[in-house]
Amino acid sequence: MTRQSIFITGAASGIGRATAVQFHDRGWFVGATDVDEAGLASLSDQFEGDCFISRLDVSDKPAYDEVISEFAQSSGDRLDILFNNAGIAIFGKIEDLPFQKVIDTVNINFVGVLNGVHAAMALLKQTPNSLCFSTASSAASFGTAGLATYGATKAAVKSLSEALSVELARHDIRAADVSPGIIDTPLWETRGYVKGEMKPIANAAKTNVNRTDAGRTLSPDEVASCVWEAYQGDKLHYYVPPEVADHEKAKVADPEKMRDAQIGRRKK
Numbered sequence: 053m054t055r056q057s058i059f060i061t062g063a064a065s066g067i068g069r070a071t072a073v074q075f076h077d078r079g080w081f082v083g084a085t086d087v088d089e090a091g092l093a094s095l096s097d098q099f100e101g102d103c104f105i106s107r108l109d110v111s112d113k114p115a116y117d118e119v120i121s122e123f124a125q126s127s128g129d130r131l132d133i134l135f136n137n138a139g140i141a142i143f144g145k146i147e148d149l150p151f152q153k154v155i156d157t158v159n160i161n162f163v164g165v166l167n168g169v170h171a172a173m174a175l176l177k178q179t180p181n182s183l184c185f186s187t188a189s190s191a192a193s194f195g196t197a198g199l200a201t202y203g204a205t206k207a208a209v210k211s212l213s214e215a216l217s218v219e220l221a222r223h224d225i226r227a228a229d230v231s232p233g234i235i236d237t238p239l240w241e242t243r244g245y246v247k248g249e250m251k252p253i254a255n256a257a258k259t260n261v262n263r264t265d266a267g268r269t270l271s272p273d274e275v276a277s278c279v280w281e282a283y284q285g286d287k288l289h290y291y292v293p294p295e296v297a298d299h300e301k302a303k304v305a306d307p308e309k310m311r312d313a314q315i316g317r318r319k320k
């Protein structure tokens with residue numbers, strides 16, 4: 053029998069990298085892909101070459117097909133988990149963002165997931181009990197001001213998981229996702245647009261370290277552990293920390309209250 057295998061996008065850094073390490077430590081065969089080739093090379097060194105690595109821009113479907121077919125040759129035509137994790141967050145109010153950045157966000161965070169699902173479908177079908185798992189975000193619970201397109205792509209990812217969890221059940225493929233809150237990764241070492249200009253943004257992973265609520269800073273290892281839990285489990289939506297789910301429940305119960313609280317006005 054061949055080793056169980058996981059194919060991870062955005063594996064050079066943060067959540068993807070922590071997941072690669074955890075699964076490798078458990079003896080799985082890891083397919084690590086990213087646009088960051090130096091990061092991938094250092095991961096391969098860490099695994100002493102015991103992995104599949106490849107540059108992959110998830111928004112490039114022909115490249116995705118090619119990389120999946122190369123991965124299949126290394127994994128023995130097996131794929132137990134497709135982990136759609138690559139993502140970008142570009143901060144800024146909708147009219148301040150260059151339109152191309154908006155489209156890039158959609159192409160990487162959502163079209164990239166669709167590309168993965170389509171490219172990997174044959175491999176997932178031929179692997180019993182396989183899992184299509186994606187990284188959504190707490191930003192999907194209620195549309196996130198300052199990250200409107202980002203939050204919308206993550207809500208789309210969650211909707212896709214729900215539909216696929218039904219559609220693909222007949223192939224013995226499961227689908228699920230995780231919505232992380234604030235995770236300490238390089239994603240926060242970024243800059244945002246204010247009136248068309250790039251400015252540093254507040255690094256929530258640093259500012260939230262002393263918080264104890266759903267917005268507390270967590271390590272990428274906690275999300276990686278959740279990927280493992282999802283493979284053993286049967287839930288559709290996972291939340292890290294679990295209290296992130298409460299925000300979503302509050303939104304469903306009273307979306308106008310949430311909107312008005314954010315605008316800073318009382319509900320009529």
Ligand code: NAI
Nearest residue numbers: 062065066067087109110138139189232234235237238239
């Ligand atoms: P990260 O910045 O450490 O890792 C993201 C990785 O994706 C990087 O290695 C980057 O090179 C790669 N990437 C970017 N564009 C790509 C493309 N076109 N094709 C392939 N790879 C690409 O950030 P982090 O936090 O590990 O992000 C992983 C996922 O977690 C993302 O989908 C992000 O939206 C999501 N997330 C992160 C949260 C956080 O607080 N850090 C919270 C909620 C969700």
